[in-house]
Amino acid sequence: QLQLVESGGGLVQPGGSLRLSCAASGVTLRTATIGWFRQAPGKEREAVSCIDGRGGRGVATDYPDSVKGRFTISREDAKSTVYLQMNNLKPEDTATYYCAARGGSCVSTAANYGAWGQGTLVTVSS
Numbered sequence: 001q002l003q004l005v006e007s008g009g010g011l012v013q014p015g016g017s018l019r020l021s022c023a024a025s026g027v028t029l030r031t032a033t034i035g036w037f038r039q040a041p042g043k044e045r046e047a048v049s050c051i052d053g054r055g056g057r058g059v060a061t062d063y064p065d066s067v068k069g070r071f072t073i074s075r076e077d078a079k080s081t082v083y084l085q086m087n088n089l090k091p092e093d094t095a096t097y098y099c100a101a102r103g104g105s106c107v108s109t110a111a112n113y114g115a116w117g118q119g120t121l122v123t124v125s126s
Helices: none
Strands: 003-007 010-012 018-025 033-039 046-051 071-076 081-086 095-102 120-124
Touching (some): 018 033, 033 071, 033 081, 046 071, 046 081, 081 095
Antiparallel strands (some): 003 018, 018 081, 033 046, 095 120
């Protein structure tokens, strides 16, 4: 029974940074693939990053060019946590950010992930 809880969101100015955390628990944690998604009001949920149980990342073309070089995913198994480091934040990054888990490899389609956290709101504004 995998459960996920996001934290680390908040209000930041353009150009600022945040590190989001996804705390995970469950018997499949060591092999679980964790994806980060975001959703702004009125828009579809969008994949922004992924890391699998072996440390592999998603295919670069599956993620928007706008986040490349700014968002970095990592995992710290000793703390059962996956992180999303977000640098040089822009107003268009404003969204609710979710982490999600699946048993297979990294994919970018939200429907392929079975376990989701409640999300953490990131607001980038001056």
